Amino acid sequence: DVVLTQTPPTLLATIGQSVSISCRSSQSLLHSNGNTYLNWLLQRTGQSPQPLIYLVSKLESGVPNRFSGSGSGTDFTLKISGVEAEDLGVYYCMQFTHYPLTFGSGTKLEIK
């Protein structure tokens, strides 16, 4: 199975600070069709996960543009440019280039 390693496991940020979360894959996530099926999700406390970004860098509808995704191959990054209080929760990367679909280990964002 593809292992997705997220760092850091916990992130402490102040409001307005910019932060980044890394997601490293044990295999390249570039599919033979040219797409890279690496998504980011956010799970707020007490809520179900919600999609943020798909295909590495494309924002889901309604997601604020302070969120951005980048990367290729095995290294991916989620950046939040100016953290807001509503951004706290656990962030996951997820891949479905390879079977079975796997999730990252999660990064918990806490607000100072």
Next chain:
Amino acid sequence: EVQLQESGPGLVKPSQSLSLTCSVTGYSITSNYWGWIRKFPGNKMEWMGYISYSGSTSYNPSLKSRISITRDTSKNQFFLQLNSVTTEDTATYYCARKQRLGFDYWGQGVMVTVSS
């Protein structure tokens, strides 16, 4: 609006079967893919499997011998059965819709504890 709602017992005894229902409104399960994902205590998430618009299934190999996902299109519901559960199956179980580019709609989740 697409909505998914999980239901089922919150407590299952070891060695028994875990059975959950996902009721979908606002969209037909005869389109797209419909999956089960679980989150263990802590942060670990695991994709369990899905059933497609045609009724075909795909399962995580780690569960292949224990899992079954079925559906009732007349009720617009799909189901999870996990056999021979142990305490390691204690988790919050989510159902979700998977489109070509990822999971876009999720249920609220149901917490299942495996304990005698």
